[in-house]
Amino acid sequence: MASNLRPAFAYTVVYVRDVAKSADFYAKAFGHNVRRLDESNRWGELESGQTTIAFTPLHQHETDDLTGSVQSPSSGRVRQAVEVCFAYPDVDAAYKRAVENGAVAVSEPEDKEWGQKVGYVRDIDGIIVRMGSYVHPPKHS
Numbered sequence: 037m038a039s040n041l042r043p044a045f046a047y048t049v050v051y052v053r054d055v056a057k058s059a060d061f062y063a064k065a066f067g068h069n070v071r072r073l074d075e076s077n078r079w080g081e082l083e084s085g086q087t088t089i090a091f092t093p094l095h096q097h098e099t100d101d102l103t104g105s106v107q108s109p110s111s112g113r114v115r116q117a118v119e120v121c122f123a124y125p126d127v128d129a130a131y132k133r134a135v136e137n138g139a140v141a142v143s144e145p146e147d148k149e150w151g152q153k154v155g156y157v158r159d160i161d162g163i164i165v166r167m168g169s170y171v172h173p174p175k176h177s
Contacts, residue, residue, distance in 0.1 A: 047088045050120065051106040052161045055080045055091045061160050062089070065137035066122055066167075067130070089120070108162065119164040127169050131155040134167065 052058040059070045059080035068082040080091040124130040127145045145155030154168040
């Protein structure tokens with residue numbers, strides 16, 4: 037495959053009720069810095085490593101007309117078809133901070149059989165956020 041056809045994973049776009057509130061929530065609950073929040077509050081980005089997490093409103097004619105409307109879960113027992121995952125060296129402390137800053141506790145961190153510690157919360161829009169330890173800790177250069 038030609039090198040100019042290899043994609044880089046650039047963005048995960050999260051559709052939310054209020055872009056500014058979601059950006060602020062993710063900064064406080066999960067420890068990200070807000071990279072950009074446009075003046076119209078229709079786009080926000082977090083500093084999140086190599087891949088950007090972006091927020092945009094649930095409904096906007098530019099995307100609804102092209103790709104269809106966003107479907108939100110109808111209850112706390114239903115989840116969206118995607119979850120946001122963050123890795124932390126100290127999952128227990130990260131989970132505690134998230135809940136203290138408004139995340140809804142779903143499942144406290146527990147050790148999994150594959151060697152990872154994992155906990156789950158819901159964000160202010162009901163999106164599941166998985167908080168886990170590194171399966172293989174990053175190497176420091």
